[in-house]
Amino acid sequence: MKPARISYLDHAATTPMAPAAIEAYAEQLRVVGNPSSLHAAGRRARSVVEAAREELATIYGCRPSEVIFTSGGTEADNLALTGVYRARRAADPQRTRIIISAIEHHAILDPAQALATNEGAHLVVLPVDANGLVDCEALRRELADHAQETALISVMWANNEVGTIQPIRDITALAHQHGVPVHSDAVQAAGHLSLDFAASGLDAMTITAHKVGGPVGVGALIARRELTLAPLLHGGGQERQVRSGTIDAAAIHAWRVAAADLAKNLTQRTTNEQHLRDRLIAGILKSVPDATLRGIDPTGPDAHLRLSSIVHFTFTGCEGDSLIYLLDSHGVQASTGSACQAGIPQPSHVLLAMGLDELTARGALRFSLGASSTQEDIDHVMSVLPLVVERARRAGLATTAPARS
Structure with a gap:
C-alpha cells in the first residue's frame, strides 16, 4: 500500500x-x-x-x-x-x-x-x-x-x-x-x-x-x-x-x-536545517535511547564543525538496509552510508575509520536535510522510527538465531 x-x-x-x-x-x-x-x-x-x-x-x-x-x-x-x-x-x-x-x-x-x-x-x-x-x-x-x-x-x-x-x-x-x-x-x-x-x-x-x-x-x-x-x-x-x-x-x-x-538564502536555509536537525536528533535520542549519534556533538563546543544538514545514528542490533526498507515502506526516504559490493552489504569505511567495529557500523542510518525539508518531515520520522527499529531488531535476531536440529 x-x-x-x-x-x-x-x-x-x-x-x-x-x-x-x-x-x-x-x-x-x-x-x-x-x-x-x-x-x-x-x-x-x-x-x-x-x-x-x-x-x-x-x-x-x-x-x-x-x-x-x-x-x-x-x-x-x-x-x-x-x-x-x-x-x-x-x-x-x-x-x-x-x-x-x-x-x-x-x-x-x-x-x-x-x-x-x-x-x-x-x-x-x-x-x-x-x-x-x-x-x-x-x-x-x-x-x-x-x-x-x-x-x-x-x-x-x-x-x-x-x-x-x-x-x-x-x-x-x-x-x-x-x-x-x-x-x-x-x-x-x-x-x-x-x-x-x-x-x-x-x-x-x-x-x-x-x-x-x-x-x-x-x-x-x-x-x-x-x-x-x-x-x-x-x-x-x-x-x-x-x-x-x-x-x-x-x-x-x-x-x-x-x-x-x-x-542568496543560505543563512536562512542553514538556520532552518539546523533547527530541524537538532529537533530530529533530540527526538531520536528520546524515542530510541540506546541509539548512538555519530559525528560532532551539535550541543558541544565544536558544534560549528558539524553540517547543519546531517543526522547520523547507529542502532544496536539493526541492519542499516533493513531500517532503510522499513522506513521506505512508511514513506520515509533516507540512507545508510554503506556500500554494496556483489549484493553483500558492507560496513561504511567512514565509520570503520572512526573506530567502530563492523557489527556496530552495519546499523548505520543517515537522514540528510535540504531546502524542501519541513517540520512535518521530522514529525513523520518520529512517528514511525521506534516501530521500524523494533521490527529491524526482531529481523536481526531471527537471522542470527542458531538453527534448530
Missing part, C-alpha cells in the same frame, strides 16, 4: 531541482548552439556558459578562469587527483606520495588506489578521530619526513556520511609551508556552507550542481591557474586545455540559477 506521506530525507545523495532551475533548464534546452562554434548560435551559447562561469566564481570565491566545467563531482575529483599526480610526477619523478584522509568519498579513494596500483603512487591515508576529524598532527609528521616526495594532498571539506567539517585552512597552511598543493572535495559542503576558494588556500576544489538544486551531470573543478594538470580526456580541449568535451550550456545555466538562489 502506498504511504500516505513521502518525506525525502536523502539530500546528501541528491537534491530536488529548484523550480527556477527547472525553468531555466527547459528554456535553454530549446536554444540550439555549441558553445565552441563561431557563428551566432554558438556565440549565444558561449555567452550563457561564460555568464554562469562568472556567477559561480563570485559565489565560490574564485576567478572565472579557475572554473573548469566537468560532467560532475566524480570526474572533477578524478581530474584533480590523477591530473595533479601525473603533472607533478612528470616534473619531478620522486613525487610519488599521495595523501588523503581515511573518510574520503570513493571518487577520491578509488582513483588514488588506481594510481597506487597502476602508476607507482605511494598512498598515505591520514587517520581520523572518533568524530571523523582528520589528524592534522599526523599530516604534519608526514610532511616533515616526506614533503619532497609528496605530489598532493586531498581532504574533503565536509564528510557526506556524518557531516564533520574539516579544518581546511589549517591543512592548506601546513601543506604550503612545504610547497605541496591541496585539493578538497567540497561537493557536500557547497550546499550548506559559504565557501571561499581564494580564502581557503586550496589549490583545487570540487563542486557539483545536483547537490545545490541543479541538474545531475554537471560539475566543476576549481583550480588555480598556477596549478598544472595533466588532462584525463583528450579532444577539443574546451576547458582550459585540461578537459575536453562539448560543454552542456543548458545544465550549466540551470546550475547557475540554482546556486545563485541558494547563495
